[in-house]
Amino acid sequence: MKIARRTLPSEIPTSSMADVAFLLIIFFLVASFYSVTRGIQFSLPKHDEAALTAEPEAAVLIEIDANGSLTVDNKAMPLGDIRGYLAPRLQRNPTKSVILQTSLDAPYQAMTDVFDELRQVGVQNLVIPTSSELQTYGLRQLK
Amino acid sequence: MHIRRSERPLQAVIPTASMADIAFLLIIFFMVTTAYSLDRTPMELPQTREQQQTSKGAAIIAITEDGSFHFSEGEADTRPVNGIDELTSVVQGVTAANRLHQFVIKADRRVKYRVIDEVLERLRLAGAENVALLSRGEGQP
Numbered sequence: 062m063k064i065a066r067r068t069l070p071s072e073i074p075t076s077s078m079a080d081v082a083f084l085l086i087i088f089f090l091v092a093s094f095y096s097v098t099r100g101i102q103f104s105l106p107k108h109d110e111a112a113l114t115a116e117p118e119a120a121v122l123i124e125i126d127a128n129g130s131l132t133v134d135n136k137a138m139p140l141g142d143i144r145g146y147l148a149p150r151l152q153r154n155p156t157k158s159v160i161l162q163t164s165l166d167a168p169y170q171a172m173t174d175v176f177d178e179l180r181q182v183g184v185q186n187l188v189i190p191t192s193s194e195l196q197t198y199g200l201r202q203l204k
Numbered sequence: 205m206h207i208r209r210s211e212r213p214l215q216a217v218i219p220t221a222s223m224a225d226i227a228f229l230l231i232i233f234f235m236v237t238t239a240y241s242l243d244r245t246p247m248e249l250p251q252t253r254e255q256q257q258t259s260k261g262a263a264i265i266a267i268t269e270d271g272s273f274h275f276s277e278g279e280a281d282t283r284p285v286n287g288i289d290e291l292t293s294v295v296q297g298v299t300a301a302n303r304l305h306q307f308v309i310k311a312d313r314r315v316k317y318r319v320i321d322e323v324l325e326r327l328r329l330a331g332a333e334n335v336a337l338l339s340r341g342e343g344q345p
Binding site: 092174181191193 | 251
């Protein structure tokens with residue numbers, strides 16, 4: 062007796078491959094949304110160079126006190142007015158130094174708010190002295 | 205005129221063979237562009253409008269609201285660090301190998317500036333030059 066041979070289909074089933082691949086795509090898409098990798102960058106002064114090279118008279122001094130209110134060159138000023146105060150000075154001298162001193166009891170957000178605003182205005186020379194630097198250079202330290 | 209219909213039936217198959225190729229290309233694209241967050245400490249980041257991409261492989265210093273530190277050299281996940289002095293020694297380990305290695309400070313917005321000031325001072329003394337403050341952009345979750 063002759064047994065009829067069934068012809069096997071000569072195909073690799075690849076239809077589910079696309080499904081698997083699209084699942085992986087969705088995974089990586091979602092994963093990329095959830096990672097926080099952005100922020101504001103700045104350079105710390107090199108250890109051997111004087112941190113406050115600019116004369117304090119020529120620089121704009123911004124102080125943030127413990128409750129987050131600002132004093133710019135010894136005058137109280139709301140955050141929104143900094144742009145109007147700095148813009149003409151930066152136009153005259155684009156490399157004008159700005160010294161940002163934050164009270165040690167101020168919340169971190171108060172400092173980043175001002176930092177952000179200064180970056181928006183386009184300050185290139187931003188100095189953020191730490192408290193021991195201020196001591197070294199004999200500058201006034203905020204309480 | 206009568207057109208004779210072809211005797212061969214038309215194949216009712218959508219060609220999906222290249223679909224997987226396209227999908228895998230997209231996967232590779234997303235794999236390469238996805239930067240995993242090495243630190244998953246839950247915290248409220250400060251909000252800023254100015255945002256720049258931090259470099260991949262940067263060392264991460266995470267500071268939570270209660271002032272405890274987590275640190276990662278940029279390869280592995282962050283691990284808890286005991287106080288500022290241990291943080292200083294691990295930071296020095298990184299700057300000794302490469303002074304230009306980027307440090308990312310991921311701090312809670314409610315943290316007192318005293319802590320940030322101390323960390324910046326230690327970073328400066330260790331010779332670090334490139335620092336970024338991690339923040340949340342406007343309208344981001």
